[in-house]
Amino acid sequence: MPAQPDACLAALAAAFPPAALLQGGAIPARNLQDTSYLPPETPLAVLRPDTPQGVAEAVRICARHGVAVVPQGGLTGLAGGAHPLAGAVMLSLERLAGIEEMDPAASTMTVRAGTPLEVIQRAADEAGFLVPLDLGARGSCQIGGNLGTNAGGNRVVRYGMAREMVLGLEYVLPDGTLVTSLNKMIKNNAGYDLKQLFIGSEGTLGIITRAVLRMQPKPGCVNAALCGMQSYADVVALLGAARRGLGPMLSAFEVMWDDYWHEVTETVGVRAPLAGRHALYVLIEAQGLSEAVDGPRFQSWIESQFEAGLIGDAAVSQSMGDVAAFWAMRDACSEFGSRLGPHVAFDVGLPVARMDDFAKACKARLAERVPNAFSVYYGHIGDGNLHLVALSRGASVQPMGLISATVYETVRDFDGTISAEHGIGLLKKSYLGHTRSPQELALMRRLKAAMDPQGILNPGKVFDMEDKA
Numbered sequence: 150m151p152a153q154p155d156a157c158l159a160a161l162a163a164a165f166p167p168a169a170l171l172q173g174g175a176i177p178a179r180n181l182q183d184t185s186y187l188p189p190e191t192p193l194a195v196l197r198p199d200t201p202q203g204v205a206e207a208v209r210i211c212a213r214h215g216v217a218v219v220p221q222g223g224l225t226g227l228a229g230g231a232h233p234l235a236g237a238v239m240l241s242l243e244r245l246a247g248i249e250e251m252d253p254a255a256s257t258m259t260v261r262a263g264t265p266l267e268v269i270q271r272a273a274d275e276a277g278f279l280v281p282l283d284l285g286a287r288g289s290c291q292i293g294g295n296l297g298t299n300a301g302g303n304r305v306v307r308y309g310m311a312r313e314m315v316l317g318l319e320y321v322l323p324d325g326t327l328v329t330s331l332n333k334m335i336k337n338n339a340g341y342d343l344k345q346l347f348i349g350s351e352g353t354l355g356i357i358t359r360a361v362l363r364m365q366p367k368p369g370c371v372n373a374a375l376c377g378m379q380s381y382a383d384v385v386a387l388l389g390a391a392r393r394g395l396g397p398m399l400s401a402f403e404v405m406w407d408d409y410w411h412e413v414t415e416t417v418g419v420r421a422p423l424a425g426r427h428a429l430y431v432l433i434e435a436q437g438l439s440e441a442v443d444g445p446r447f448q449s450w451i452e453s454q455f456e457a458g459l460i461g462d463a464a465v466s467q468s469m470g471d472v473a474a475f476w477a478m479r480d481a482c483s484e485f486g487s488r489l490g491p492h493v494a495f496d497v498g499l500p501v502a503r504m505d506d507f508a509k510a511c512k513a514r515l516a517e518r519v520p521n522a523f524s525v526y527y528g529h530i531g532d533g534n535l536h537l538v539a540l541s542r543g544a545s546v547q548p549m550g551l552i553s554a555t556v557y558e559t560v561r562d563f564d565g566t567i568s569a570e571h572g573i574g575l576l577k578k579s580y581l582g583h584t585r586s587p588q589e590l591a592l593m594r595r596l597k598a599a600m601d602p603q604g605i606l607n608p609g610k611v612f613d614m615e616d617k618a
Contacts, residue, residue: 150215150603154193154236157214161196161238164206169244171195180221180239185229185576186491186549192219192233199244201261201319201327201358208356208606209325211238217605220352222294223265225286227494228574230298230351230610237608242293245358248272255333256364257316262293262357269362278364281308281400285483293357299349301570303479306531307400307436308365310570311348317361318344323354323601331361346596351572352607354600368436371400372447373472376454377427377462381505384429387459388501388531391433394450398443401434402531403479406508409525413481416488422464422474429505432475482527485538492540493552497560498533498569507535511559515539518555519548534569549576557583573611581612590616 161170171177172194181189193216198204211218217237224231233239242263250259256278260269266280267287273280282295284302294300296318300311308314317332330344347355378384384404391399405413410430414421423430437443447465454460466472485492499507508526515522524539539552553576557567561583568577568584582590594614597604604614 152216152236153214154216157211157216157238158194160210160214161194161207164210165196165198165203169197169199169203171197179224180241181233183221183224183226183229183231184486185227185232185574186493186547187229187232187575190233190235192235192237192239195221195239195241197241197244201245201321201329204240204242204245204356204358205321205325205327207238207240208321208323212324212603212605215603215605217608218356219607220293220297220356222263222291222297223286223289225290226294226298226572226574227496227576228568228572229576230572230574230607231294232575234609240356242291242356242358245293246291249359251276252333253278257333258362258364259317259331259359260292260362261359262296263291266290266292266295273364274367277367279367280314280362281365282311282314285480292360292362296348296357296360297350297352298570298572301529301532301534303403303529304400304434305529305534306402307397312345314363315344315348315360316363318347318357319359320344320347320355320357323603323606327358328355329359331359333361335363346600349572351574351611353597353611354606356606369438370440370443371434371436371466371469371472372444373432373434373466373475374447374451375423375464375475375478376431376433376460377423377425378429378431378459379461380428383459384431384505384530385502387431387433387454390454390457390459391450394453395435395447398435398437398447399433399531400436401432402529403432404528404530405430405432405479406526409482409527410478412485412489412525413478417481417484419477419481420474422471422478423462425462427461430478432479434472479527482536482538489538489540491547492538493547493549493556495537495539495556496569496571497535497537497556497565497567499535499560499563499565501530501533503563504530504535507559507563507565508537510563511537511556514555514559515552519552520544553577553580560584575610578610578612
């Protein structure tokens with residue numbers, strides 16, 4: 150049906166208070182773009198409901214008038230999944246926030262979609278639990294967006310992706326139907342596990358409104374080491390040794406290439422906890438039950454890796470302040486936007502054994518094709534996730550298309566995936582065929598057409614309904 154924007158706005162104005170519906174100059178600048186460096190776009194309106202029922206009513210009204218709906222959370226996404234579309238209503242979940250219930254017996258927390266991840270982490274910590282999902286944007290990203298992209302973060306090597314911590318989910322379908330299934334049971338095989346359709350679908354199949362999160366026991370101690378390594382072969386050997394020697398205590402295995410380390414210490418200005426220069430740097434974290442038992446065990450394991458010749462140098466934490474200082478090196482990438490200026494950030498998955506070869510090949514291809522190419526490499530190597538940042542130094546406009554094509558072509562050549570945790574959004578959809586087969590893409594389109602026949606939920610994101618290849 151043809152869109153009826155004026156009638157839609159009138160219906161929304163009748164259903165919601167004035168403070169919830171923003172139009173024209175009243176739309177905040179932050180709602181005009183996400184963190185993807187796509188140019189700002191002014192939508193038809195921004196709507197800020199504060200209940201799940203309000204979200205459902207908003208989607209019903211928009212569906213009735215043929216107006217597209219784009220869900221927005223903390224706007225920290227790097228792929229353009231929450232970027233505005235002209236003529237669409239931005240459905241901001243910022244007011245749908247708060248923790249509704251903590252259930253210590255079930256080890257669950259029921260939260261609203263607009264709740265910042267850091268708020269959830271602190272609430273779990275105060276109750277003696279751990280919500281293991283953790284990423285650099287923890288202070289501003291929202292749990293609805295985390296689930297919509299199936300976020301990974303720093304501790305996937307132990308706890309898995311975001312979907313692993315979701316027991317129950319509430320969501321709004323494209324016709325405005327509110328589906329509530331706030332299950333708290335770990336074992337529930339009653340029919341299809343429908344929540345999995347919406348986790349990682351980037352708001353194209355439904356809008357998440359509430360979730361039941363599975364909490365983990367709060368660690369009794371945390372130990373970490375920042376290790377200087379001489380070769381990537383040693384890094385892979387150290388990962389295998391950590392899996393065997395630390396077992397379930399291993400909670401993070403982060404790797405930073407020398408180019409990243411140099412940029413963080415020289416440009417961002419983070420003080421290096423480790424002296425000297427090394428080919429690569431590894432941050433290892435272990436969460437244990439007792440400092441008296443697991444602290445010496447971690448120290449002994451680190452010493453054994455020195456004796457085996459895998460570690461060139463290391464700083465071992467003596468306090469939680471040391472652990473935070475080590476993580477500051479890894480989290481410093483969040484400063485790249487202000488320090489490096491516009492750039493292209495990549496989140497790719499690769500076979501662990503081939504990551505260094507990929508980094509070398511990618512850097513060489515970028516140098517060959519992109520004028521004044523600059524790139525740095527780092528990531529969650531323990532779970533096969535590599536991040537890289539690339540740009541053309543001195544360019545007034547970044548050649549994003551050329552940079553992206555070069556990187557994703559290299560990912561394809563190394564049998565990787567174009568997205569490990571950030572989603573597809575707008576920026577990656579033309580490269581989805583590098584990772585997914587034609588049959589898989591056809592099935593995705595069939596699913597989207599069946600659930601959203603009007604095509605109103607986040608249209609044009611993830612893939613186009615028509616194959617443009």
